[in-house]
Amino acid sequence: MKKIYRLGLLLGLLVLAGCQANDAIGSGTFEGTGDGKHGDIKVEVTVKDKQIDGIKVVKHSENEVLAEPVYDELQETIVETNSPEVDVVTGSTATSDGYIAAVKDAIKKSGITLVASSKKNKKEPKEEAEQSYDVVVVGSGGAGFSAAIEAKEAGKSVILIEKMPAVGGNTLISGAEMNVPNNWVQKKLGIKGDSPEIMAADTLKGGDNVGDPEMVKVMTDKALEAAEWLRDDIKVSFIEDQLFQFGGHSYKRALIPEGHTGAEVIKKFRKKAEELKIPIKLNTTATDLIQDKEGKVTGIKATNREDQSISYMAKDGVVLTTGGFGSNVEMRKKYNSKMDESYMSTVTEGSTGDGIVMAEKIGAGLTNMESIQTYPVCNIETGVISLLADTRFDGAILINQEGLRFVEELERRDVISNAILKQTGGYTYQLWNDDINDISKTMEAHEGEYDELVKQKLIVKADTLEEAADFFDIDVKQLKATVEKVNQYAKDGEDKEFNHRGGLVSLEKGPYYIEKAAPSVHHTMGGLIINEKTEVLKEDGTVISGLYAAGELTGVIHGSNRLGGNAITDIIVFGRIAGQEVGGK
Incomplete structure (x- = not known):
């Protein structure tokens, strides 16, 4: 001893x-x-x-x-x-x-004791209190970059303003899949019969026909052109042999960027902006719109990281692309009392409705503000969307604590979310196997998320259904019976319980993966009223001269519920239009 x-x-x-x-x-x-x-x-x-x-x-x-x-x-x-x-x-x-x-x-x-620093803190150099450009774009997500690049390529001087410390907005943290009818991957895979008209019908139906049919038509008619622009001009790499079919869509039509996230899109946008020498001001918050005596919007007031007030003047116009208000709980409750603190959010902290508020101050009309969407399969501890669970679009099933399916896995997001909240505990489990992994390829794309879920004990990999069910205390007898039905439906090509529109995949062979998840606030469908030129309108339908808007802060496209994969189509199509219009193309 x-x-x-x-x-x-x-x-x-x-x-x-x-x-x-x-x-x-x-x-x-x-x-x-x-x-x-x-x-x-x-x-x-x-x-x-x-x-x-x-x-x-x-x-x-x-x-x-x-x-x-x-x-x-x-x-x-x-x-x-x-x-x-x-x-x-x-x-x-x-x-x-x-x-x-x-x-x-x-x-x-x-083991080193640090001594007091003898260095002096650096201060950012002061900016000019008033700066002038042809075009000022507020917000650096997909819509903002699209507008800025189009305006710059039209010969305009452009500045991009971003309140967060990094570019990208919600585009960056999304899967960035983009619905495009008649796209080149559909042709390669032999998918026939899709069209802009069918996608428009899906979109309107998915939003309970609340969206503006003319604006939806613009989006679906210009979707292919926008995707080809991303591919050929911005140099975004899309996976050449895989598409997703999100809930509510009649066809597999969603292009998937390399890496299955918006990082591919935003990195290429940023590179293009650098090539075009478009200045980007980070940590700079737009606070107010500036108007002249006739009411034309001529710039914005902003505050930078050093608390310096700056006016960015815009000779030809201001484009707002500041996103929705999913992270602003008070604003959510103002328009929809159900979307309170009990819901976490998938979106960035910067999604606080700034552009909507600024435009409303000068008389902009709002529409559809009560329509707030939840994403059904999210991390129950952080609220973050589960991109790993994109296996749902290739055959993964949703089950409850009792081991039973309770909804069609390719239903609309709001339908699935509401169905989940009615289950025991208000959560769901998503179940898939390696056969589905081989189709979906999400496991290899999202290893970091998988490791995080393992650490949080929110996912399990098991050789048998019994082992997987035991980890989450799921009724194993019911689960095995559910899987037997799914296997038979996959063999017969018909889902007799929920009419799975994409076709179920056999779960006969392991290993199996079960992930626990719940809905989080994901998208706010309401916002500014715009026309086909992306000009912001007043309540009476008249144009606010010099003000344009694109993306999630607009409220006329998606109706009561946005279909998956439509956001990227929306922001690129209308972001480009805004840039072209303010650029005078």
Whole structure:
């Protein structure tokens, strides 16, 4: 016993001596790990003379476009203050927390006591209080980039304003699948019979015929042209042999970007904007629209990161592409009391309805504001949409705690969400196997999300249904009976219970995956009234001169419920139109 005690004491003294040695040296490079939004963030922290000299991210699974400015900003602040005790970056809390935790872990392992920083905090250079351009675009998601690029290519001077620390908006964090009738992948796969008219009919029916038929027609007629523009001009890579069929659609028509996320789209947009030398102002919040004596919109007032007030004047017009209000709980409750704090949200923290509020202040008309959509399959702890669960579009089934199916898996989002909330606990389980994985390819595309769900114990992989059911305490007898029915329906080509429009896939062979999920607020269908030129209208139908809008802050396209894959079509088609109109094409 004395030997063990002495050995432990010796090891403790060696560790202490090592820490003291490091502290005495005060220099070195040390590795640390923190828990980010999508898994571990590993960093190397270099310390020189007890001062943090640099931080290098060596491994992470975060969204690259979102994470890059977060890492840059936090590194700058930590190095300047010589301390990891810093505030998170707005809009990227989980990634910031993981990065900061990783730095703290590295410093702790170093055994070095950091000294007070002798460096002076850098201040951003002041901007001119008034700046003039031909076109000002507010919001840097898919609609904003589309508008800015089209206006720039029309020969206009353009600036893009973004209140968040990174570009991309909800486009970036979405799957970014885009519904396009008669697309090139349909032709390659031998899918015939689709048309803009059929997609328009699906869209109107899916929104309970609340959407404007003429605006829906514009979207579906121009969908192929917009997709080809993304492919050929913006250089977005789409998967060449796979399509999704979202709920409410008559055909598989949704193009899928490489990587199954909006990162591919936004990275290519950003690269194109850089080539065209379009300035992008991050951390800059638009607060008010500026009008001349005749009521024409001639610019915006904004506040930057340094709390400096700036007027960005627009000779030809302002384009609002600021998105919806899914993250603004008070605004949600104002228009639909059911969408209260009990719902989490899939969207970015920046989705607070700013553009809608600014335009309403100057008399813009609003429509359909009560229509707020939930996405049915989301992380029950964070509210984040589950892109891993896109297996649902290729045969995965939804079951309840009792092991029973309760809805057609390709129904409208609102129908599925409402059905889930009526089940035991208000949640669902999604079940699939490797045969479905091979079709869907979402597992390989979203490894970070899978690892996160495993850590949260919200997904299980098992060789048998019994093992999978036991993990979540699902009624195994009922589950096996449900799967037997599904296997028979897959064999017969007919779903006798729920009429699955895409065709079920056999679940006879494992391994199996079961994911637990629940609905989150996902899209606000209401917003500004616009016409076919994307001009913003007053309640009486007259045009507000100089003001254009595209994307989720408009309210005339999707009706009471947006069909999956239609958002990207909407924002690219109408974003391009806005840029062309303000650009004078």
